[in-house]
Each structure stands twice: as C-alpha cells, then as structure tokens.
Amino acid sequence: KDADANDGVSLSAGGAANPLWKGGVVTYAGTTDTAAQAFDRVLDYMGANWWTRDGVIDTPDERIINEARTGTGKIMAWADDPWNNDPAEGAEWRALKNTPQTDRATDWDTEISVGYGVGDGMPSYWELQHGLDPNVRDNAGDFDSDGYTNLEEYLNDIAAWPAPAPIIFDGTTNSRYAQITNWDANINVTFDHPWQPSKYDEAQINNGTVVVDAVGQHAGTLVVAANAANMAQLDITGGWLNVADAVIVGGTATSVGTLNLSGGKLRTELLTKGAASSFNFTGGVLAADVVTFSVLNQGGQIAPGNSPGVTWVMGDLTMQSGSIEIEIAGNQAGEYDAILVDGLLTAGGTLEVLLDGYDPVDGDEFELFNFGSATGGFAFSFPSLSGNLAWDTADLLSTGVLSVVAVVTENADFDGDGDVDGRDFLTWQRGYGETGQENNLLGDANGDGTVDSTDLEVWQGQYSDGSPLVAESIAVPEPSAVVLWGLAAMIASYRRVPLACQCS
Numbered sequence: 001k002d003a004d005a006n007d008g009v010s011l012s013a014g015g016a017a018n019p020l021w022k023g024g025v026v027t028y029a030g031t032t033d034t035a036a037q038a039f040d041r042v043l044d045y046m047g048a049n050w051w052t053r054d055g056v057i058d059t060p061d062e063r064i065i066n067e068a069r070t071g072t073g074k075i076m077a078w079a080d081d082p083w084n085n086d087p088a089e090g091a092e093w094r095a096l097k098n099t100p101q102t103d104r105a106t107d108w109d110t111e112i113s114v115g116y117g118v119g120d121g122m123p124s125y126w127e128l129q130h131g132l133d134p135n136v137r138d139n140a141g142d143f144d145s146d147g148y149t150n151l152e153e154y155l156n157d158i159a160a161w162p163a164p165a166p167i168i169f170d171g172t173t174n175s176r177y178a179q180i181t182n183w184d185a186n187i188n189v190t191f192d193h194p195w196q197p198s199k200y201d202e203a204q205i206n207n208g209t210v211v212v213d214a215v216g217q218h219a220g221t222l223v224v225a226a227n228a229a230n231m232a233q234l235d236i237t238g239g240w241l242n243v244a245d246a247v248i249v250g251g252t253a254t255s256v257g258t259l260n261l262s263g264g265k266l267r268t269e270l271l272t273k274g275a276a277s278s279f280n281f282t283g284g285v286l287a288a289d290v291v292t293f294s295v296l297n298q299g300g301q302i303a304p305g306n307s308p309g310v311t312w313v314m315g316d317l318t319m320q321s322g323s324i325e326i327e328i329a330g331n332q333a334g335e336y337d338a339i340l341v342d343g344l345l346t347a348g349g350t351l352e353v354l355l356d357g358y359d360p361v362d363g364d365e366f367e368l369f370n371f372g373s374a375t376g377g378f379a380f381s382f383p384s385l386s387g388n389l390a391w392d393t394a395d396l397l398s399t400g401v402l403s404v405v406a407v408v409t410e411n412a413d414f415d416g417d418g419d420v421d422g423r424d425f426l427t428w429q430r431g432y433g434e435t436g437q438e439n440n441l442l443g444d445a446n447g448d449g450t451v452d453s454t455d456l457e458v459w460q461g462q463y464s465d466g467s468p469l470v471a472e473s474i475a476v477p478e479p480s481a482v483v484l485w486g487l488a489a490m491i492a493s494y495r496r497v498p499l500a501c502q503c504s
Contacts (some may be wrong), residue, residue, distance in 0.1 A: 016238075029191040030163045043068060045161035060092060110134040122154045130215050144178040144214035144239070153216060160198035164219075167195050169205045177215045177234075177241070179467045197222075199244040206230040214239040214266060222268075223248045225257030225277065233258040236266055236284055243268040247288075250274025259288060261300060281322075290314065297322040297349065303338040307356065312340040319348035319376070329356040340370045347376035347397055355383050360404040362389060369400030408447035412459035420462040428455055 021027060025188065033041060043065050044050065053059075057066050067073035106112075109119030111134070124134035130143050132150060139151035148156070163185040173181040183203070185195035197203035203219040204226045212234070222243045227230040230251070236259075247268045250257035257277040265285040272292040273279055279293070281300045289305045303325040304311040317339070328336040335358075338347075351368075359485030374397040382391050385404065392403040412420045414427035431443030431451040443451040446458055 021384075026191075029186065030193045031188070033130075033164060033185050041164070050161065060096065063092075092465070099369070110411040111137050121151050126154055144216055144458040146176070146178045146180060147498070148180070155195065157216075160200060162200040163195045166204050166226075166337065167197050169210055171208055171210075175211050175212050176214075177212045177217050178239075182210075192439070195294055199242070205232045205497070206233055207232050209235060212236040212239055212241045215240040219243045220246065221245045223251050223257075224259055225249070225255035225274075225351045226251035228252045231256040233260065235260045235262065236264045237262055238264040240265040241266065246270035248272055248274075249279055250277030283322075285325075288313075294343065296320060301325055302339070303327075304339060308335055308337045310338045310340060312342075314342050316343040316346070317341045317371075318344075318346040319378075320346075321349045321350050323350040323381075324378075325352045325354065326366075326368055327354045327356045328366060330357050331358070331360070331366065333367070336366050336368070338368055338370070341372065343372050345369060345371040345374040345376075345397075345494075347374060347378045350372075351378040351380050351396075352381040353391075353402070355384060360385055360389065362404060362406045364404040366402045367400050368402050369396065370399065374398070374400075385443040389408065410446050410458045410462075412455070414443050414459075420459060425456075425459060428459055433462075 003044045023221055046065070047061050047374070055060055055062075055067070057063055064073070108123050109121070110124040112119045113322060118137075120137040120139035122132070122139060127134040127138075127150075130150070132138055132143060134139070139149060141150045141392045142148065143153070165187045167185045168176075168182045169182055169184045170192070171182050172184075173179050176182065180196040183195055183197060186193035186339050195201070197217075197219045198203055198219050199218045201218075202223065202224045206226055207230060210233070217239060219241070220243070222234075223240075224247075226248075234249075234257075242263070243266070245268075247259070247266070247270070248257075249259045249271075250273050253275045255274050257274065257279060258280070259273070259278070260280045260282070262280075262283040265287065265289040270292070271279070271286075271287045271288045271290070275396045279295070280298075281295060282298045285301045286306050287303045287305060287309075288311055289309065290312045292314045294317070294319045295302075298320050299322045301323045307327045308329055324339060326337040328453050330336065345491055377397070378393075380393065382389070384393065388407050388409065389404055390407045392405045395401045397402065412424055412428075414424040414431075417423070428443035428451065431441055434441055434443070434451045435449055441449070441451050443455055446454055448454070
C-alpha cells in the first residue's frame with residue numbers, strides 16, 4: 001500500500017494492512033501494522049536508547065528521525081572538506097569526532113578483573129539483581145529456565161520496546177510467567193506471536209493460573225482478569241516481578257481476579273483490585289507505592305517503594321503477622337521509608353529497621369507512620385546505636401514517630417572506688433541540693449544536673465554493703481530496714497553547715 005509520508009496524499013484509514021502472500025500461503029505469524037503505523041513504529045523505537053529521546057532536536061539521532069518524519073533530510077554532517085575552518089561545513093561531524101571517550105568503570109563487568117581477562121557482556125549490577133555471580137562467566141546460563149541465555153536476557157532488557165498490542169497469556173507451554181511461548185502479542189486470534197512482557201508492555205492474564213517463580217520478570221501494566229467474564233489467578237511464589245506502572249486485579253467490577261503473594265517479591269507503583277477480586281498476602285515481599293484497598297498481612301513483608309520510599313494504603317492495614325521493613329538513610333523526610341494508612345493501622349508482627357549508611361544522632365525523629373488511628377503493638381528488630389543512644393518507640397502508635405534518645409547510665413558509685421556503700425551515701429549527702437552541669441556533680445547518680453532524692457533512690461537500688469559494684473541488670477541486695485531508717489532520719493534532719501577543717 002502507498003505509505004509514502006511525503007507525497008501529500010492522505011491514506012484511507014491509515015492504509016489498510018492486506019499483505020499479499022506468495023502462493024496465497026501465510027508465512028508470517030507476527031502482528032501486521034498498517035503502513036502508517038509501521039512507519040511511526042520504526043522511527044519511534046529505532047536505534048539505541050530510544051527512551052531518552054525527548055522531542056527536542058539536539059542530538060544527531062533526533063535530527064535524523066525528525067528529518068525522516070518531515071521529509072526534510074539532507075546531507076549536513078559531511079562536506080567536501082569537513083576539516084577546513086568553514087563553520088558551515090562538517091560542524092556536527094567535528095563535534096562528534098571531538099567528543100571525549102567515556103570508559104566504563106573497572107567493576108562494570110567484574111569477570112574482566114578476576115582472572116578471566118574478558119567479561120561475559122553483562123554488568124555486575126544486573127547479574128546481582130538476577131541472582132548471578134558477577135565473578136563467574138555465566139553468559140550461556142539460563143537463570144529462569146525459559147530457553148534464553150543470560151546474555152540474551154540482558155540484551156532483551158536493554159533493547160526492549162513496546163509490543164504492538166496487549167500481550168495475552170495463553171499457556172501454550174505451561175503455567176510459568178517466565179516462559180515466552182506462553183505469551184501472545186498478536187491481536188489476530190488465528191496466529192500466535194510470542195512476546196515476553198517488558199516494562200513497556202501491558203500484559204493480561206485472563207484465565208487459568210499463572211506462576212511467577214523466577215527473577216527477571218517484568219510488565220508495564222499487569223491485569224489479572226481484564227474483562228467482565230474473566231476468571232484468572234496469579235501466584236507469586238519466588239523470584240521477582242517488577243511492574244513499572246500498575247497491577248490491576250480484576251479489570252472490571254465483575255471480573256474475578258486473584259493475586260496470591262506467598263514468596264518472591266512484587267514491585268509496583270500501583271496495586272488495585274476490583275470489587276469481586278482478591279489479594280492474599282501470606283509471604284514474600286510487597287514493595288508498592290500505592291495500594292487502593294485494605295491490606296491483611298498474614299506472613300509477608302512490606303518494604304515501601306523504592307529505597308527509600310513510601311507505601312500508601314488507601315484503607316486499613318492489618319499486620320496479623322509478617323513484618324514491615326524500614327530503611328533509614330538520613331533524618332529528613334524522604335530519606336527514610338514511611339507507611340501511610342488512611343484508616344486503621346493494626347500493629348502486629350515485626351517492625352524491622354535497617355540503617356542504609358546513616359548513623360543516627362541524639363534527637364533524631366523519623367515519622368515512619370501516618371494513620372487515621374492505630375492499635376495493637378509491634379515486636380522490634382532494630383540495629384544497635386553508637387554510644388549511649390537508644391531507640392524510643394513510645395510515640396510510634398500515637399504520632400507515628402520513632403525517636404533516638406541519649407540514655408544516661410545511673411551510677412551511685414560516687415567516690416569511684418568500685419562499689420556502692422555507705423561512703424557513697426556520705427558523698428551524696430555532702431552534695432545534696434547542688435545543681436550544675438550533667439555528670440559534673442558528686443552525688444548526681446542519674447545525670448540530671450541536680451543532687452536530690454532521686455539520686456538517693458538510685459543509691460538505694462545499687463547499695464551493695466561493700467561488695468564489688470555490679471551492673472544494674474544483676475540483682476543486688478537492698479539495704480536493711482535499719483540502714484534505710486537511719487538514712488531517712490539523717491535526710492530529715494540534714495541541713496547544710498560549713499565543713500570543719502580536717503587535720504591529720
């Protein structure tokens with residue numbers, strides 16, 4: 001069909017797609033675009049790094065593509081003498097020629113530096129994401145057992161472009177999400193065009209049960225039971241599934257979609273479901289930015305968004321079991337994970353905090369939760385803090401704030417001789433009523449800057465009748481009733497008088 005974009009002749013309905021097959025036999029099972037669609041698709045996705053082209057004509061690629069679209073192409077980078085001083089000749093060529101060479105970091109492909117002398121073509125960060133050993137040349141392996149080598153998987157990742165239509169799971173081979181032959185990108189039901197979903201594609205599971213059991217699985221938008229009459233289920237049991245935009249469980253109010261997360265990891269910006277559909281969370285990791293319904297966690301882990309990130313639950317969050325993992329990389333909002341719950345937060349399971357290179361200081365406050373109301377309680381798994389710092393969870397379920405406070409070690413060994421006895425009481429007595437800088441007063445057992453009756457209570461608790469001083473966590477004998485009575489009498493009658501000179 002006439003698809004000349006530059007002849008000024010309008011194409012009827014975009015140019016019909018009626019290919020003429022040799023001998024009348026269809027020899028191609030892929031999708032067939034109209035001439036105009038094919039023209040645009042080639043220009044949209046040709047070349048390297050197509051996703052970086054922003055419509056501003058400031059690179060050679062963008063110039064060439066724009067000239068092809070508009071029919072204005074001409075020779076401009078080369079000239080009869082591109083190396084002369086005429087600024088109108090060879091300017092783009094000289095700019096390209098003078099672009100400094102950029103070398104990859106030495107650890108981009110680790111195998112190069114660990115004895116192989118040559119890499120396997122896959123960057124180390126990508127190998128780690130996919131459970132591979134960056135120190136082993138494993139380009140010919142198959143991490144998800146789908147028939148494609150590891151190197152092919154990497155190349156497919158970096159060179160992916162959108163499928164021409166939603167990709168439908170048809171289960172031609174088995175129930176595995178990772179198997180490319182289970183997916184069909186051909187809108188013509190007569191033909192099957194296998195196409196593994198990438199982060200640019202809409203993938204649909206409209207019947208049966210599909211299993212995610214391997215790392216490296218993607219989608220742009222994933223719909224489980226897209227249509228009103230569909231009944232479908234997705235089980236995530238291992239590996240990871242990264243959905244760039246949204247996971248939709250039940251595309252309509254009557255679609256019956258089920259998402260079971262029992263292992264592995266689901267990462268998505270949006271998780272939503274229809275009225276007749278369900279989400280069961282019994283294991284694995286959920287890393288979602290927004291969840292549009294109430295969540296019941298029965299054994300999985302909630303790890304907010306991208307690290308650090310926010311998970312917003314537009315309903316209730318019930319932590320029957322499982323955990324919430326919070327990463328802290330700083331003390332400012334946006335530098336640590338947070339959980340937003342529109343309704344009721346029922347705390348349970350474990351709240352786990354990880355420090356991502358940050359060393360908290362006294363007075364730090366982290367608003368980890370924002371909720372309509374809260375009840376219950378967490379078990380805590382927190383990292384140790386330096387010095388005399390401690391985590392303060394007192395306000396966690398009232399204001400949502402986790403704090404860092406300095407803990408003063410109470411010590412009634414006022415004379416520093418290694419035990420707490422009557423001599424320490426005399427030291428306290430001499431300092432009674434004094435105020436000053438913390439830890440700089442004789443008799444100030446609790447470090448509050450004042451020598452008073454509260455310090456006497458510390459002395460009473462640590463009094464050891466001359467035995468070596470022991471830690472607070474170890475039980476020590478209480479002073480006898482006679483001693484306490486005598487001390488009480490001394491306190492009642494005590495008044496400050498000048499000390500007499502002591503002579504030897």
